[in-house]
Amino acid sequence: MFKILKYSFFDLVRSSWSYVYFFFYLLLGTTLLFLNNNLSTAVITLMNVIIMLVPLIGTIFGVMYYYNSREFTELLLAQPVKRSSIFLGQYLGVAISLSLSLVIGLGLPFVAYGLFKSPAIWDFVMLLITGLFLTLIFSALAFNIALSNENKIKGFGFAILMWLFLAVIYDGLFLLSLVYFQEYPLDKFSLVATMFNPIDLSRILILLKLDISALLSYTGAVFKEFFGTPVGAFASLGMLVVWVILPLFRISRVVRRKDF
């Protein structure tokens, strides 16, 4: 697996897309920090970018890489290597190269800004952690979609649809159900609903850092327990880990019986 990972990674970090992605973050970080000069608003803008763009890029890159390397994958399949190693290796190659673009691209301007002296370091670290998780999760979901769709166009369509659903539509339905059932106690429901969407989970993790004071304005005891104690952060992080593992588990299962 690590051999495949190594070469996929070499291949991807040299691709121009990685550079575009990297320079995009570099530019974003630099403008936010040096033109705006306000760390807390910069972190908020970054959060909006991260919960929207990172999943989208992860999805598109994942699907694209899978379809583009189909023939090469055939060659690899004919080598004495386990199937799951091939796909997990390729997946990790994609996820790690994307993560690297994100971390270095955003990290450099922040380091230059003197982040390590500022108390906002933890907000920033949380942003990077959720960014990493979202990359891992959405490239894994993309691989799942690509594996289940031989047709490229269909695969791309499903992938974009999945992103749109999790990024926007899910929250719309979520809000609708909250408003519709507002006579009932909903705090448990809303926490559970959050767990089923990795984008929401990441958002909550950042909110715990940025907007904790607003979150605590709600009176429900369940919320208080969740947001007011480390329970919330640990539960969200734990769920994110599950969100990484489940798609990977499915990849290795699907791959075992798939025909190429």
Place this chain on the structure above:
Amino acid sequence: MKKILLFFSLFFFVSTIAAKEIVVCHECDVSSIKRAVELAKSGDTIRIKKGLYKEYEIEIIGKSLTIIGEDYPVIDAEMKGTAFKIKADDFSIEGLHIKNIGTSHTSDNASILVSRSKNFSIKNNRLSNIFFGILLERSENGIIEGNIIRSKARSQANSGNGIHVWHSKELIIEDNDVQGVRDGIYLEFANNCDIINNVCKENLRYGLHFMFSDHNRYLENLFENNGAGVAVMYSKFIEMERNLFRKNWGSASYGLLLKEINDATLKHNIFEDNTIAISADNTNRIDYLENDFISNGYAIRIRGACYKNVFRRNNFLANSFDVAYTGNINENEFSRNYWSDYTGYDLNKDGIGDVPFRPVKLFSYLVNTTPEAIILLRSMFIGLLDFSEKVSPVFTPAELVDPQPQMKKIKW
């Protein structure tokens, strides 16, 4: 009248000439404070040496005494009642450590109870494990300075206030540090008081609490992590300047709660990380000038019946909600503030955004009716919703705008 005055001054004169000092210590002739007070005449000084004195109900009636503790002698009331009960003018208490004041449902046990007194000072004392700390009633013209008050209040019903003022006037409350009581500083029917540079932290209810108290000023205080920072209720002409309100967190928590307040000014205060920085209910003619609101849940929450409040040149930075609003615009005015959420442009480069800013988000209404929706804060869907509301307001008052949003943070 003149005769009486003459008599008093003469009396004062005589007593100062005859003033003596009584030293209290375990090995001294006088080994109890009570005994010392009995022996002392007006104008005398009682010097209490280091040691443990298990005494309570020390009554000083009509004697102008100077009580000085050396190296903080400990007066332990053993939870039995009030330590000092004073009804006198021109006295001072300094350098004592008073502890173990028991809670009671029938009487307001305090470390130092002052009633019907004038011209006094209570300085640099330490009060610990207390019910009430310093309790003043019907008194005037006193200084309460540099006292450190600590307790471990658990429930509102079984705890008292750090500095409690009732029906008094012209007090200076300065440089005190009050932690772990019900209200840090409480004023009821107290007028013309200055509350300066105090620290009120981790108190159960409010850091500072005004009820029916007019013409007071509080300046340069720190209110941190209290049930709520400051509550100002049913009062007029309050000046609030250069205070710092921090981390007052919780579902019913405010940095500053204003209720039925008229003609007050808030200037150069900083509100940081509070669940609700300011909640205003029934307030009229309040000027909010050059305050900073940083990373609060709600910067300003306007409940009903607020008229002619002016918000000018304030900085709103990274709050979850800048303004939440109930009711009509009611001649309240927002102008020339800096809003970090503002996304407009400034083509003529005059430092003022060319597009007015709407500080009220649709989402704040949603959260008001469906509190659980707070969990969707900053999600993309909510962003879209707020954006469409901004473009064509349906739910938020259309006239609630800052017509001259600043492009840069205001320096004051």
Place this chain on the structure above:
Amino acid sequence: MVSIKDLHKKYGSQVVLNGLDLEIKEKGIIAVLGPNGSGKTTLIKSILGMVVPEKGEIELNGKSILHKWNYRQGLDYLPQIANFPGNLRVEELITMIKDLRNKTARDQQLIDFFGLHPYLDKKLNKLSGGTRQKVNLLLCFMFDSPLIILDEPTSGLDPVSLLRLRELIRTEKERGKTILITSHIMNFVEEMADRIVFLLDGKIYFDGTVSELKTSTGQFDFEHAIAHLLSEEHV
């Protein structure tokens, strides 16, 4: 060497292999032919373990290969389309495959043979289709395994390289290898193949030498013989 018994495979409702039996004992070149959709590729991929059959047994040197992967150490494969990670250099690609096999390879000899020296430092997405096919051939032949499977080996090669390829395949045959080929170029097959396996509807329709094929169909020309096989089916 290769023994296939009662192999069944369908994609959805479409039956591709329908109880196919094939026994390959001898060394030499075996051409797998058949019209599109006859199951050539599926057969090859089954041997390679890329397609999982519903039913049947495939044995290599007496051992079942289904759901195993280590046996591929003993076989080489040339994929139809030569598409490699574009940002790797030719040299890196060769190292990668060598890494995966962990086996001595004769890559230098083949680099000389295909004249790939000037390209070793180039990125794969900068190569022409022909050069890429040469790299493809190199990756396939460098391990010297006893069984070689070639899927359309002639595609995209210039005439000179085609000559070289024939030479290479012949040498390999003489060195005692078993070589499985699919190809659309009939004269290439006629020239190279020792045995023709003709697939139709997921079964072996003809199995024999080129001359046997010609005699049984009564045609002198190989291409005509193949065409005859196809038309017979329609009769």
